[in-house]
Amino acid sequence: MKTGARTSRASALAAVAAAGLLAVLPFLGAAPFTITLLTEALIFAIWAMSLDLLVGYTGLVTFGHAAAFGLGSYAAGYFAREVTADFLASLLVAQVVVVAVALTIGFVATRVSGVAFAIISLCIAQVLFQVAVAWRSVTEGMDGLVGVPLPKLLGLTVDAGTEFYLLTILIVLAVYVGLSRLVESPFGRTLQAIRTNEDRAAAIGINVRLHKWLAFILSWAIAGIGGTLMVFMKAGTTPMSLHWSESGNVLVMAIFGGLGTLFGPLIGAVAFVFLRDEFTTRFEAWQFAFGLVFVVVVLAFPTGLAGIITHVWRSLWRARS
């Protein structure tokens, strides 16, 4: 137990140190474009970590996680444009909307698991996608929500670029530390028990459905935070943010990084954004390269980047001692 507490404190310290390093990058002459990419990557990291809670820790593979992200974007963006650009107020509104939807959807969807859950989540995300396309008076259809103002924090405008980047780092850090504590808590252990064996978890008295439901709601809420940041970063959103190809992308980030490790999806998201940028500028067939990497990872490295890194780290550690 004691070593567990020590490692989690060490990993929290490492996270703070890493965040600090990221935060000084703009002042060390990093190009504005790199900062933009990093901001996007970190927002995706929030989304990928939220997916990991559901897929990696609870064992519910979803093909509709874009719904949570896109819904958060629409709710926050609409509120910010129509009422006030205050960041915290928009975040709160987005959270209320996302959690309300997740409460109802999660209640029915978590009745099933496995492939059935994957397809149901896909269908639900497509419902939201179609609603975003069809409900033109609010969502402006395929054109999407545009003209979202810059966010205000405590009355001060957060400028695009460095200031927004720093805000994103703070939120990613909070989400990472919060989630790491959560997965180590009795609640997190319970989720992992359900992932390992649903029937046995139920047999030792765990309310499986309740825990799956709670994990679903929590996962959506955190994805909604990512969506809120994204709508401010891009000053708008389109129905494509809800499309199932986006749900696939976030799965790629989490699996590529390594499910069940929080740290994995984080580096997975960063790797995804930078690799995609490289691939799209260098290769004509970036989708092909992308699919190939994904297939190879699923086939040969089911533990992802994080698995490879831990493996190397452990063998170095052993060699030293």
Next chain:
Amino acid sequence: MDWNFVFVSILNGVVYGAFLLLTSLGLSLVFGLGRVVNFAHGALYAMGGYALIAVMRGAGAGYWPALVLAPLLVVPVAIAIERATIYPIRHRHDIYTLLVTFGLSFMIIGGIEYLWGTGTTLLKPPPPFTGTVDILGNQYPLYRILAAGVSLLISAGVFAVIQLTPIGLRIRAITDDAGMAEALGVNTKWLLTLVFGCAAGLAAFAGALGAPIFAIHPEMGMNILLDSFLAVILGGLGNLPGTAIGAFVVALTKSIGGGYIADWSLALLFAVVAVALIFRPTGVFGRGRVA
């Protein structure tokens, strides 16, 4: 109410339903046999369309020989794909094959974009089916009627193979109870490879046959993939007669609903399917299986 509009919508729905039948039968068969949710099915459909173009341009063949050749070219490719990527992970959880086929879909679409570009190709209906035919005062393209007829005939052929031949018997046995079938000496592994290849052939044929109607572009398989999923779930995964009904329910809802409540019809359809899957996991019409 404009009855001609309704009538043409229904006709369009039936034509699309016939195509959907070809793609969703393959999807349902592969799931029933190996519990493989094939996300690459739409990409294989697109591969059929491009194989058609390749044969017509590369070998200077006419439309009809190309239509026969295109799916025959896709089948070995699909068999190789199954052996290389799905076969090695069949002992793992179902979800892994789903993830791998998702990646494969990216690879195939990316490959198509690399070889043929991202543009859209519209083929003219081949002679002598270029004209229209008068149905109750509506001018309807003759080729669509023909294509729907061919699709229905081939689907009937698939049903006949499954119901009447020894190999069909084995397929039904595995779908019912894979463990028991294997114990009785059915080679489930090779049969899945074979059926995967044939399902891809059906999808590719649909893609090639539909080229003069729906146009060819790299992402052409995405919508039909989603619609096939809906059809298969409505009918019950692995349940072929249910899948057939599901295909026409989806196609008619899309074409008739699309004319009146526009994009809301699809939202409604997805909602219905999600609810159906939760409360009737065996499909609305019966005996398929999901979990």
